Amino acid sequence: MCRVTRRLDLATKIAASAPITKQYRLAAVFYKGGALQSIGQNSEEAAFANGYTLHAERAAIDPWTLKETAGLLYVSRVRSRGDVSLSKPCQACVDWLVTETKVKRVFYTMPNGGHGSIDLNSLRK
Numbered sequence: 329m330c331r332v333t334r335r336l337d338l339a340t341k342i343a344a345s346a347p348i349t350k351q352y353r354l355a356a357v358f359y360k361g362g363a364l365q366s367i368g369q370n371s372e373e374a375a376f377a378n379g380y381t382l383h384a385e386r387a388a389i390d391p392w393t394l395k396e397t398a399g400l401l402y403v404s405r406v407r408s409r410g411d412v413s414l415s416k417p418c419q420a421c422v423d424w425l426v427t428e429t430k431v432k433r434v435f436y437t438m439p440n441g442g443h444g445s446i447d448l449n450s451l452r453k
């Protein structure tokens with residue numbers, strides 16, 4: 329199994345561990361080199377002042393310790409039936425990752441079992 333699939337599988341396991349009552353169950357895992365740095369889950373409780381809920385991508389990157397870390401982010405979404413779904417980051421998260429972090433690339437699950445990715449460095453030019 330390739331490295332990307334293995335890391336997305338970990339994100340899937342973490343997403344699946346969220347309460348089934350959640351509308352969206354997303355998790356993100358953040359790696360630097362070969363090492364897992366942090367994990368994050370979306371939270372409907374931890375809302376920002378503007379009404380945004382906390383997305384998994386943001387939850388995974390601690391702004392105090394990981395902002396300057398040029399690692400790789402892996403995101404997975406699990407639907408209430410338990411199947412893996414498209415977890416392509418929303419535009420607000422992509423913009424945030426590009427401007428506020430040094431994450432190089434974000435990988436996301438797709439419903440067919442494959443994955444996609446966004447090259448964040450190419451968006452920083």
Ligand SMILES: [Zn+2]
Nearest residue numbers: 383417418421
């Ligand atoms: Zn988002």
